[in-house]
Amino acid sequence: MQNSKNHYAFISIGSNIGDKIGACRKGIDKIKGLPSCFVTDISKFYETSPVDYTDQDWFANCAIKIKTEYSPEELLFNLREIERNVGSIKKKIRFGPRILDLDIIFYDNIIIDSKRLKIPHPRMHNRYFVLQPISDIETDFIHPVLKISIKSLIENLKSDIQYNCQKALLIK
Numbered sequence: 001m002q003n004s005k006n007h008y009a010f011i012s013i014g015s016n017i018g019d020k021i022g023a024c025r026k027g028i029d030k031i032k033g034l035p036s037c038f039v040t041d042i043s044k045f046y047e048t049s050p051v052d053y054t055d056q057d058w059f060a061n062c063a064i065k066i067k068t069e070y071s072p073e074e075l076l077f078n079l080r081e082i083e084r085n086v087g088s089i090k091k092k093i094r095f096g097p098r099i100l101d102l103d104i105i106f107y108d109n110i111i112i113d114s115k116r117l118k119i120p121h122p123r124m125h126n127r128y129f130v131l132q133p134i135s136d137i138e139t140d141f142i143h144p145v146l147k148i149s150i151k152s153l154i155e156n157l158k159s160d161i162q163y164n165c166q167k168a169l170l171i172k
Helices: 020-032 072-086 128-138 150-158 161-165
Strands: 007-015 037-042 046-048 059-068 101-107 168-170
Touching (some): 007 020, 007 128, 020 037, 020 072, 037 128, 046 128, 059 128, 101 128, 128 150
Antiparallel strands (some): 007 101
């Protein structure tokens, strides 16, 4: 483990196969079960249209904020293990269907650009299904590269043509 300092991370969670909300909740429960993770906040759940590869079912999406002692690499390793344990297999189609997808969006305010890990997530600012759940948790969080708040990123996206292809419905 990196050290005993607590770090904060935002994790985007999604599923579009089977019991979508159940898979997301199972992922959250498994994150809660990690010895060095504490879930501090959970967003609402949204039903969202697929992006990039659109010939698939809609997704259930949410986000969580965690406090962790894991390094970003250790956190990524644990998230991939959780995906496998819940039933996700190697994706046959990039951006295609998945039982559970767990992505690190932010980790403190650090920037990582390695072959294995990119933080902040490189496409998050164009993804309403990521931005809206994070906004439920912390709308004023500042993107460490773009130097703009989550709220402003959503406003910018809504004025962009890409947004017209993305829909999100609050799941009650």
